Amino acid sequence: MSLLVTGTVAFDSVETPYDKRDDAIGGSAAFFAMSARFFNHVRLVGVVGKDFPEKQLADFRHVGIDTEGVEIADGKSFRWAGRYEADWNTRHTLDTQLNVLETFDPKVPEQYRDSKYVFLANTAPAIQMKALEQVTAREFVVADTMNLWIDIAKDDLHALLKRIDGLVLNDEEARMLTGETHLLTAAHKVLELGPKFCVLKKGEHGAFLVSDGARFALPAYPVDRVVDPTGAGDSFAGGFMGYLAAVQNTHPATLRRAMLYGTVTASFCVESFSFDSLAKAGRSDIEARFNELHELITL
Amino acid sequence: MSLLVTGTVAFDSVETPYDKRDDAIGGSAAFFAMSARFFNHVRLVGVVGKDFPEKQLADFRHVGIDTEGVEIADGKSFRWAGRYEADWNTRHTLDTQLNVLETFDPKVPEQYRDSKYVFLANTAPAIQMKALEQVTAREFVVADTMNLWIDIAKDDLHALLKRIDGLVLNDEEARMLTGETHLLTAAHKVLELGPKFCVLKKGEHGAFLVSDGARFALPAYPVDRVVDPTGAGDSFAGGFMGYLAAVQNTHPATLRRAMLYGTVTASFCVESFSFDSLAKAGRSDIEARFNELHELITL
Numbered sequence: 001m002s003l004l005v006t007g008t009v010a011f012d013s014v015e016t017p018y019d020k021r022d023d024a025i026g027g028s029a030a031f032f033a034m035s036a037r038f039f040n041h042v043r044l045v046g047v048v049g050k051d052f053p054e055k056q057l058a059d060f061r062h063v064g065i066d067t068e069g070v071e072i073a074d075g076k077s078f079r080w081a082g083r084y085e086a087d088w089n090t091r092h093t094l095d096t097q098l099n100v101l102e103t104f105d106p107k108v109p110e111q112y113r114d115s116k117y118v119f120l121a122n123t124a125p126a127i128q129m130k131a132l133e134q135v136t137a138r139e140f141v142v143a144d145t146m147n148l149w150i151d152i153a154k155d156d157l158h159a160l161l162k163r164i165d166g167l168v169l170n171d172e173e174a175r176m177l178t179g180e181t182h183l184l185t186a187a188h189k190v191l192e193l194g195p196k197f198c199v200l201k202k203g204e205h206g207a208f209l210v211s212d213g214a215r216f217a218l219p220a221y222p223v224d225r226v227v228d229p230t231g232a233g234d235s236f237a238g239g240f241m242g243y244l245a246a247v248q249n250t251h252p253a254t255l256r257r258a259m260l261y262g263t264v265t266a267s268f269c270v271e272s273f274s275f276d277s278l279a280k281a282g283r284s285d286i287e288a289r290f291n292e293l294h295e296l297i298t299l
Numbered sequence: 300m301s302l303l304v305t306g307t308v309a310f311d312s313v314e315t316p317y318d319k320r321d322d323a324i325g326g327s328a329a330f331f332a333m334s335a336r337f338f339n340h341v342r343l344v345g346v347v348g349k350d351f352p353e354k355q356l357a358d359f360r361h362v363g364i365d366t367e368g369v370e371i372a373d374g375k376s377f378r379w380a381g382r383y384e385a386d387w388n389t390r391h392t393l394d395t396q397l398n399v400l401e402t403f404d405p406k407v408p409e410q411y412r413d414s415k416y417v418f419l420a421n422t423a424p425a426i427q428m429k430a431l432e433q434v435t436a437r438e439f440v441v442a443d444t445m446n447l448w449i450d451i452a453k454d455d456l457h458a459l460l461k462r463i464d465g466l467v468l469n470d471e472e473a474r475m476l477t478g479e480t481h482l483l484t485a486a487h488k489v490l491e492l493g494p495k496f497c498v499l500k501k502g503e504h505g506a507f508l509v510s511d512g513a514r515f516a517l518p519a520y521p522v523d524r525v526v527d528p529t530g531a532g533d534s535f536a537g538g539f540m541g542y543l544a545a546v547q548n549t550h551p552a553t554l555r556r557a558m559l560y561g562t563v564t565a566s567f568c569v570e571s572f573s574f575d576s577l578a579k580a581g582r583s584d585i586e587a588r589f590n591e592l593h594e595l596i597t598l
Contacts (some may be wrong), residue, residue: 080415168309182524183521184521184525185523202504205501205504205505206504206505206516206518208518215521216595216596217505217518217595217596218518218596219505219516219517219518222482222483222514222516224481224484225481237500248388253598256598257598260598294598296514296515297515297516297517297596297598298518298598299552299555299556299593299597
């Protein structure tokens with residue numbers, strides 16, 4: 001089934017207590033696409049600058065990511081630089097250069113408009129909404145967001161929440177969005193804002209799926225070594241949505257399986273800078289970790 | 300099957316950001332026993348002072364906890380006072396008065412020595428060892444410990460580790476005991492020290508069971524409101540061991556079910572000061588939460 005993602009494609013410079021990498025390819029839509037592509041063809045809508053390597057776009061196409069929707073604009077690509085503390089949960093943004101993102105007006109190519117599954121990766125809610133409205137055949141829409149938008153674009157975000165089926169967000173964002181410190185209460189308050197379900201990401205502590213009728217809790221896949229957590233949430237969303245699009249249904253039991261696939265793609269993401277580890281993995285690696293994770297949680 | 304616990308029986312004074320309680324009944328063995336008693340008769344070995352209410356000992360007996368092994372010594376009972384931060388994970392010890400514990404020499408009553416299941420709740424490893432050696436019929440021994448003993452009684456602790464089947468400890472203790480920051484690697488290093496399995500408690504983030512052949516990850520039961528986390532680890536151990544003693548086997552699949560029961564008894568523990576909430580609960584409440592937790596983790 002057709003799957004479309006819109007969000008950022010960027011250069012990330014990341015420092016960790018153990019290592020660093022400058023100008024790695026990143027961005028919310030890029031991590032999403034590199035994870036969803038194990039399951040389903042992905043249509044990518046975003047913007048890069050003239051400095052973005054054509055080879056990377058070719059690499060995307062090579063693994064099943066359609067880049068027709070990636071606009072190459074005059075100027076430089078979006079850049080983000082950050083540093084992680086040893087606990088991996090504390091992240092300091094060192095630099096943000098919006099560049100071509102500043103004037104980005106998402107244009108969904110004509111041939112993408114029949115997409116049924118849509119993921120609005122993290123970017124300004126107004127941009128997410130603009131992209132969403134162009135996908136006229138949409139049937140199942142999930143969005144991500146971040147504390148910045150909860151802070152400076154709350155009205156846009158609330159308008160968006162009324163138009164989506166699911167929201168993925170981390171624990172801190174859930175608390176910030178709802179003003180509720182108790183995590184599951186916060187999740188239920190998110191549902192009152194519009195979405196039919198939400199996924200609470202808790203990093204190394206796993207994720208929660210909360211909908212009106214059901215809750216599902218899942219630990220993270222226990223990786224041997226974290227190298228760089230950047231993009232883990234987007235990779236989670238990619239595995240989650242990629243699987244749903246591939247099996248073409250969103251029943252509660254399917255959402256639970258999708259949580260496992262999202263957890264698996266996120267586990268590959270954190271094992272390297274950028275999406276190096278995701279790029280090397282094959283579908284059989286995904287299935288092997290799925291089975292291992294399933295075994296880990298089964299009574 | 301006969302189940303014996305040795306550890307502390309104490310008065311706790313606890314402050315949280317929301318409330319406080321002075322001189323509540325607590326202690327590692329008391330929380331354990333109040334949780335294990337849902338499943339199996341419990342034999343309690345410990346010491347209290349003359350200030351300990353006889354009514355409480357009668358209450359213990361009333362719910363199936365044998366207090367024949369509780370020595371009433373001259374002097375005052377062990378007292379602990381602490382304060383929790385709003386994240387519940389940061390705990391400050393404000394006061395510790397060993398009192399009768401200072402000269403405690405555990406005496407396991409003759410009629411307790413045929414106990415097959417033994418839990419050595421948190422107390423000095425030398426005391427745990429002394430108690431252990433008296434339980435001549437022991438078949439399955441699990442111990443708890445704390446950072447203090449890892450720090451000041453490492454040799455005693457290492458000697459004990461060679462004599463037990465399982466160790467329950469929290470993530471920080473596992474890292475401290477093994478010098479390994481990666482949690483699952485730390486768990487496997489614990490196994491090299493003697494135990495056949497260990498349970499890593501992560502508080503609100505659940506628990507991990509690690510043995511040579513298998514790993515099992517379980518989220519915490521999502522309680523509506525935490526009132527006081529004191530005793531949660533001991534209550535976990537109580538549900539865990541109580542269930543094992545009741546079903547009389549320690550197969551891998553049984554250990555996994557026991558993890559759920561431990562998680563359930565811990566969830567009641569944190570909902571009140573002392574073991575108020577555990578004392579009010581009945582076996583049907585335990586089963587209801589077991590089913591809810593099972594549903595929460597089932598694919």
